[in-house]
Amino acid sequence: MSSGLENRQRAEILDSVTVEATGIGGGRVRLVAYYTGGDGEEMLHADNYPTNFYEDRTARGSFKNEVKAALDGYELDPSKWVEAWQKWTSSLVAAKDDERPNLVPENVRQLADGTEHVHVLTGGDSAVWRVEISWRGKTREIELTHEDMASDGTKPLKNQLFKAFLNSPEIQQEDWIALRNYWTEIQEEKARETMTEKDRKLESFIETVTSRVTPHESADVLANGREAAWVDWENDHGLNGVGSEVAVAWVQSSLVSDILDSMDNAPKVGELGTELQNRGFTVRGSANLQPAGKDTKGRYWFFDPAALGITEMDTFDDAAEGATSEVDA
CATH class of the missing domain: 3.30.390 (Enolase-like; domain 1)
Structure with a gap:
């Protein structure tokens, strides 16, 4: 590109x-x-x-x-x-x-146009970026940490270029940011190209759950419809297989089934459960359990609220709303 x-x-x-x-x-x-x-x-x-x-x-x-x-x-x-x-x-x-014009000094343009490959090992804060560059007649690989890539300072890049090419051009902060943005675009494009059909299905499923689920602080609302979900922010209910103080979003199996029924070539339930847990979307496998304050069991999927973009600000405080409605009445 x-x-x-x-x-x-x-x-x-x-x-x-x-x-x-x-x-x-x-x-x-x-x-x-x-x-x-x-x-x-x-x-x-x-x-x-x-x-x-x-x-x-x-x-x-x-x-x-x-x-x-x-x-x-x-x-x-x-x-x-x-x-x-x-x-x-x-x-x-x-x-x-x-x-718009995206103008940089000639030496920075040469580094950008000479970029052969961008590899990112692992992810998150432990990510390591390996960038292969052809410059001044040589092809070398430089290595930058996640911290290096997140920083606006130019010293890590200059040190890596000098180590690889025995030369380092003058690069100022704005030019490094432009070069970093380009390498990030390469990595993102590669990620899009290598996304498997399984990845696309999983992404579509998560997006649909996120858009349809309605988070509440009380388990009582689970009878209000399949979109209602109970968020136990510190696992006070003591869900087995999950540590204390781990947030759990109890999502009803009926919603999951409804979403899968609406998908073309939907993943199998067993495979979906495994993938969700392996990728950290759920905190444990689905099960028939009895939520706090409920008299009957039901089947639930136990999501990490953060994976669904849910924060404590998003959850409905049903007790407070009930109190408000009584005052208004």
Whole structure:
């Protein structure tokens, strides 16, 4: 995939005025305006500006006015330049991120375009990123920890590049962030490509459960419909096989069955239960149990509330709501 990182871009703002932007690092670009209406190119104005000059009112206005003044004496109405510049910069503001200039110094562009592979070993805080780069005629692998990738500091990258290539280009914070974002995009694209059909089914199932389940703090609501779920935030009920103070969302089996019935080529129940537990979506296997305060048993699936995006702020405090309704009455 293309890195999308470039060192230089040119744009014809008018038939006779072209603007060239070059990444110089540190969140800065060099903007140069050329008059092209005569023989060859004549430089009208050049200076350094923020990379987001098109959004920065001061930078945008400064460049516009400098070029406007420089056009005095040329066979071009300066007001046409002003109108064209404002139209062009407004189009960049309205554009999507991947349609805007993403300018970096040449050495950073070389590292991005020279990226051969990005491998991430394990996951979470223990993840290790191994990036294979072809640069200056050599192909080497550098290794960065999760902490390195999460940091905006450039020292870990510089140390790894020097270790691998006996050379390290000058890289400033903004340039490292752009390079890191590109490597992250590569990894995310790879993850999408390698997602198996089983992964897609599981993801679809979890998304549907998340959208349909209604979490409550009381087990009494389980009789109110299959979408109702009881969240025992500290496992006060003492669910076997689950540690104390572990949050458990009791999701009714009838909801799970309903969701599976609505899916095309739904996974088998046994395989689904195993996958959910292996991947940490559930805290134990489903079972016929009697919730707190209930007289009868029912079949439940025991989800980790966090896996369903449920926080304590999301759960309905049924006791408080009941008290409120009595006062209102």
